[in-house]
Amino acid sequence: MSSPDKMSDDGTTLVQIRDLHFSRGSKPIFSGLNIDIPRGKVTTIIGPSGTGKTTLLKMIGGQLKASQGSIHVDGLQVGKLRRAELYELRKRMGMLFQSGALLTDLSVFENVAYPLREHTDLPESLISHLVLMRLHAVGLRGARNLSPSELSGGMARRAALARALVFDPMMIMYDEPFTGQDPISMGVLLELIKTVNEALGLTSLMVSHDLKEALSISDYAVIISEGVVVEAGSPEQLESSESAWVQQFLHGQPDGPVPFQVSAPDYEEDLMGTENGNSRVGVSR
Amino acid sequence: MIDFLQRFGRTWIDMVGRLGRATLFLLHMLGALGSLFARPSLLVKQLYASGVMTLSIVLVSGLFVGMVLALQAYNTLIDFGQENRVGTLVALTLVRELGPVVTGLLFAGRAGSAMTAEIGLMKATEQLSGLEMMAVDPYKRVFAPRFLAGFLALPMLAAMFSAIGVIGGHLIGVDVLGVDASAYWSQMQNATSFYSDVGNGLIKGLVFGFVVSWIAIFEGADCIPTSEGVSSATTRTVVYSSLAILGLDFLLTAVMF
Numbered sequence: 001m002s003s004p005d006k007m008s009d010d011g012t013t014l015v016q017i018r019d020l021h022f023s024r025g026s027k028p029i030f031s032g033l034n035i036d037i038p039r040g041k042v043t044t045i046i047g048p049s050g051t052g053k054t055t056l057l058k059m060i061g062g063q064l065k066a067s068q069g070s071i072h073v074d075g076l077q078v079g080k081l082r083r084a085e086l087y088e089l090r091k092r093m094g095m096l097f098q099s100g101a102l103l104t105d106l107s108v109f110e111n112v113a114y115p116l117r118e119h120t121d122l123p124e125s126l127i128s129h130l131v132l133m134r135l136h137a138v139g140l141r142g143a144r145n146l147s148p149s150e151l152s153g154g155m156a157r158r159a160a161l162a163r164a165l166v167f168d169p170m171m172i173m174y175d176e177p178f179t180g181q182d183p184i185s186m187g188v189l190l191e192l193i194k195t196v197n198e199a200l201g202l203t204s205l206m207v208s209h210d211l212k213e214a215l216s217i218s219d220y221a222v223i224i225s226e227g228v229v230v231e232a233g234s235p236e237q238l239e240s241s242e243s244a245w246v247q248q249f250l251h252g253q254p255d256g257p258v259p260f261q262v263s264a265p266d267y268e269e270d271l272m273g274t275e276n277g278n279s280r281v282g283v284s285r
Numbered sequence: 286m287i288d289f290l291q292r293f294g295r296t297w298i299d300m301v302g303r304l305g306r307a308t309l310f311l312l313h314m315l316g317a318l319g320s321l322f323a324r325p326s327l328l329v330k331q332l333y334a335s336g337v338m339t340l341s342i343v344l345v346s347g348l349f350v351g352m353v354l355a356l357q358a359y360n361t362l363i364d365f366g367q368e369n370r371v372g373t374l375v376a377l378t379l380v381r382e383l384g385p386v387v388t389g390l391l392f393a394g395r396a397g398s399a400m401t402a403e404i405g406l407m408k409a410t411e412q413l414s415g416l417e418m419m420a421v422d423p424y425k426r427v428f429a430p431r432f433l434a435g436f437l438a439l440p441m442l443a444a445m446f447s448a449i450g451v452i453g454g455h456l457i458g459v460d461v462l463g464v465d466a467s468a469y470w471s472q473m474q475n476a477t478s479f480y481s482d483v484g485n486g487l488i489k490g491l492v493f494g495f496v497v498s499w500i501a502i503f504e505g506a507d508c509i510p511t512s513e514g515v516s517s518a519t520t521r522t523v524v525y526s527s528l529a530i531l532g533l534d535f536l537l538t539a540v541m542f
Contacts, residue, residue, distance in 0.1 A: 118426075
């Protein structure tokens with residue numbers, strides 16, 4: 001394994017995560033996570049709720065710092081960058097938040113134009129062209145004057161995608177892009193993510209619970225659970241995995257290695273020993 | 286007993302921790318103020334939101350406070366044949382105390398709570414994270430403009446509160462109760478010093494503006510990003526700001542007058 005400070009880069013890996021440790025309070029989230037995100041591909045990270053998938057995206061974006069281990073993005077170790085360097089890196093990364101995270105006091109057009117206005121001195125005519133091109137790409141050119149509160153959930157995410165694309169990033173991170181979408185919106189988003197990745201030569205990193213949809217456009221997928229990688233490979237490789245845990249997760253089986261019942265004392269004893277509805281769990285006999 | 290000590294200790298540790306975070310937050314925000322020279326429009330927008338939008342409630346309150354002061358002063362002073370001094374009492378009470386204090390309390394309730402709720406909701410809806418990921422510093426674009434706007438707006442509002450209060454005092458004292466108009470103005474002019482009364486009142490306004498804006502913005506940025514968290518943070522802004530204003534007013538008055 002490479003040293004945590006250096007990235008073994010043969011050009012095919014855009015994000016390299018090595019021995020990543022992170023805790024929230026006393027609860028460990030990651031305990032030695034190792035992932036390689038291939039350049040130019042669509043990668044999906046999947047795992048049970050509360051595994052820290054969104055946390056991982058925030059750590060790749062430098063919003064949270066690892067307690068141990070390293071994350072390299074395009075050869076740069078995120079946790080060791082100074083603020084200005086981190087901001088320069090972020091200009092090359094787009095992130096699509098679950099809620100869209102559009103600025104509510106600006107119109108759709110102004111939201112998409114925002115990064116350009118903040119970071120460039122481009123003339124207004126050029127900004128207008130760039131914004132309209134991005135809005136056209138996501139099908140929202142006609143909604144440019146609407147405010148974010150007038151958009152549906154799917155439209156808000158498309159507008160946020162246009163904003164994330166306006167600076168021509170090298171990679172885009174998607175945080176649960178399909179949650180709460182109707183089938184048409186989901187289809188639109190799936191098509192957009194796939195097309196954008198191919199047309200612009202991006203690297204896409206997606207966190208999703210919608211396995212079927214996410215895996216249908218993914219080149220590579222990583223399953224994480226309890227702080228470590230359980231399985232990684234192409235969607236086909238995951239499908240043929242011999243791990244009972246992976247099969248239970250991929251097919252949504254209610255019982256299996258992850259039990260339906262939360263760990264509890266013997267059922268019969270529990271019922272017989274109950275007084276006034278208060279379980280005697282934890283009382284030594 | 287041990288439980289009590291543990292809870293007591295934890296409460297203190299939490300309080301000290303929060304105070305430390307608030308101080309670091311303030312230093313970071315002060316460091317970001319320089320960026321406003323490049324983008325003065327951000328400050329103008331926030332001056333409108335926190336200053337102009339609070340003006341109506343400040344003017345109406347100031348008018349009524351001035352009227353009440355004149356009425357109470359007249360009813361007391363007439364027993365001593367000193368009703369001509371109504372103007373003095375109204376003006377000194379307003380510029381030294383009630384102007385900055387009541388304006389500060391109104392500002393905390395109107396603009397401070399709005400700042401906390403807005404920033405808290407920006408946090409809850411991931412807008413602050415979104416800005417960070419667009420390589421835009423929220424301290425420069427969100428926090429610093431609001432802080433400077435609050436700091437500048439409060440003393441201006443306090444001055445307007447006092448001015449309209451003096452007019453309210455005139456309406457009741459002179460126009461209704463019959464105090465001589467020239468006595469109202471001349472007694473006021475003789476007794477009121479620009480530097481020690483009006484000036485100190487403005488300093489109080491600046492101090493309250495600084496503290497209220499700091500509390501409001503920190504509470505918004507530090508809140509738990511849920512509807513309940515934003516609601517609690519908004520309440521804390523009003524409570525802490527009000528207590529800070531009243532406590533600081535006592536200290537400043539003791540030092541100034």
